[in-house]
Amino acid sequence: MGFIVGLLIGLVVGLGIIVLFVRSENSRSKLRNELAKMVAAFARMTVEDSRKILPAQFYPSWVVFSQRQKLNWLNQHLTKIWPYVDKAASDLIKASVEPVLEQYRPIILSSLKFSKFTLGTVAPQFTGVSIVEDGADSVTMEMEMQWDANSSIILDIKTYLGVSLPVQVKDIGFTGVFRFIFKPLVNEFPCFGAVCFSLRKKKKLDFTLKVIGGDISTIPGLSDAIESTIRDAIEDSIMWPVRKIIPILPGDYSDLELKPVGMLEVKLVQARDLTNKDIIGKSDPYAVLHVRPLPSRTKKSKTINNELNPIWNEHYEFIIEDATTQHLVVKIYDDEGVQAAELIGCAQVQLKELEPGKVKDVWLNLVKDLEIQRDTKYRGQVVNDSLNPVWNQTFDFVVEDGLHDMLILEVWDHDTFGKDYMGRCILTLTRVILEGEYKDSLQLEGAKSGKLNLYLKWMPQPIFRDS
Template identity: 30%
Template structure:
């Protein structure tokens, strides 16, 4: 009997299981739920004021403001890069915090401070929009709206005497609207030399802090105290106009060298020059230039039939690097029918000069500076010159600092007396033709910009319009970086940067 009952039970299970599954399947497919209600969707205009205000912070900035661009592509990029960004940011935090921790070791019975765990978690920040500013400067200005509700794993271990206290940061929320400057833009990857970050408003920062397993932020009054302390510290460090600058490239390598001063050269005389003419004389003149400068060299007048000529002629040369540049002086014998013969040459390193102090040099002329040439036993005479290096004033010395209205007004008044008084002191006008657009003409294949100053012309490479800028405007402002509508052009615009520097 036992065998029969067991067999019947197994047979019943094998027959009943598929029948039950089939019945349940058909019941699930063809039955309709009676307790599920359709979700009610309320139009936005039907919400009351309080409800709208509570929802407003969660609406992306690109929806609320037309100035913000939608940047879903950036969120996808950050999401894919987050595991690597997490490690890079954490490495930076470790290296930055290490010297800070070192200052506390040995104080307050603290023996060691270090991160036991440091990870920003798996949730990347989200960009709720991006605002891009157009400026005339060589920089890119971005203003993203960033929100980060992260799940970081940050544990700080503090060894206090013989005990180790662990402080854990949890449930972090950061809402911020930073302004990011990528500047200056340079022709070297990644095309900007530094990142400058400022906070345009106080950020919202919320987090939990666990010590010995308990959330200390739940202590009455402590949460508000910590929040206010963080806001004050952040405001003092990074709230606009304060900023955090992160160098990316070495500016000394990528930056274009600008003039830093003027070298005054007075070619006084030469003595006992070589005889190159048939009559036992020479027709000497001096050619001078600064190393590293492509512009044509300057030269003195020719003194006919003279081995001991006196010139007493003054020249001004623009200096870019007084530590490495040298003044090259070459004495030639003028020849009416052939090439001029070189009588001798010499150089003077500018680092031998003291700013604003005149120094007289008596130079022995040499055949050349090629060490492979045989020594010149024949004396070639001497050249006497007087040199003075006048560095340009710093911008803070020449013009008023931003925000100093009284000083700015005084400077503007004193510098706008007359063009004659403005240009009487030594100075250099730096002109950068940056771009032009919407110019029209019969030919557009080779447009160029021509700069005319006191009759001297400089050009970039067809004239399609012009603009006139007075020197007084540049001097009074110190620097102009503007876009001008071209005269004799319907829609042409030129972007020019001008800067006046004085000694």
């Protein structure tokens, strides 16, 4: 979360330049009405559009570069100022995040604090930008960011048994889209009253936990509990529709704050044909439901013992802040008593698919991981008895949202009696959209060795085939 500070600095400076240009060309009375339209128009311009306006010799060389090249100025400046951002932000983040961690602290721990927190020497990089037309009095910007950090973060945890352990958070890998709302547009410099920011979409968040001088696996359930705490804290502290407001000019910005817009009523009826997680007998399933993972807003069903077709018939209510983007998450667990519960499967319902005031009955297919759940999937051919398989297969995917969609490739070992997961690669689409086509060799995540060689080509128009 610390990289937000650096991000804001670059964005405010960049947007300020655009605003000043517009201000010099338009009268003060038209500024608020015209600014959002002009910024959005510039965002939609292509290289071809710029060539139609002026011959190449009359505009700077960067205009002919791709959008990725245009973002280089921001990445370069952020890299230069990153040591100062790290130093200034680390103490601030430590002080603001610790209360959030305490709120989500697992029940098995008596204390969860930072003993060391630095962002590291590697600055995040921006890979995509878009402007969302929001109205005459505001500008909404979304920026995709990648960060493979070398942060130095150590958690000082204590259990109720009196055990104190320093846990290092390392190998942080993050890809996500941040939303910035500049509102209201005003006549005073820097021409907007406040900046509102939020993590609009979290595509990837990987990290590892390591006890300094020991093995975290020696305490059963500790690693999973801490990892879940970190993910939930991030999810509910900056994930949209949660938003952080930074006032730039004095004023009342309560209209930017998070407010309830409705209530979701849910009836958890039953489940069928659940996977049995027990060696002896059957699973003891219970459900956990939430729209936001805040502990006070998470609902837990009763446990149905020794049953793979449980019937609950329980009612819940959830406060909704943004029906267009929020979703209901349902996770089914096997109750293991004093041991940590084992996930049987999970599913989600997009609230935008529901009609206000109307009841919708749905059966949800359980998956192992919501992060990689997708509607369009292809399976490659099985290459027998080979550690160097060659597929040479072509797959076409229809992309609805180039800024947010991802391509996920998984490699499995296909055996006679089943299949074993070997590793995966996750790609954003920004590079292939900007460059048109490219070849790359990608390291398999989750595997000790192995790479995938890919050739990707972007087709700007949808491909239609005769049925």
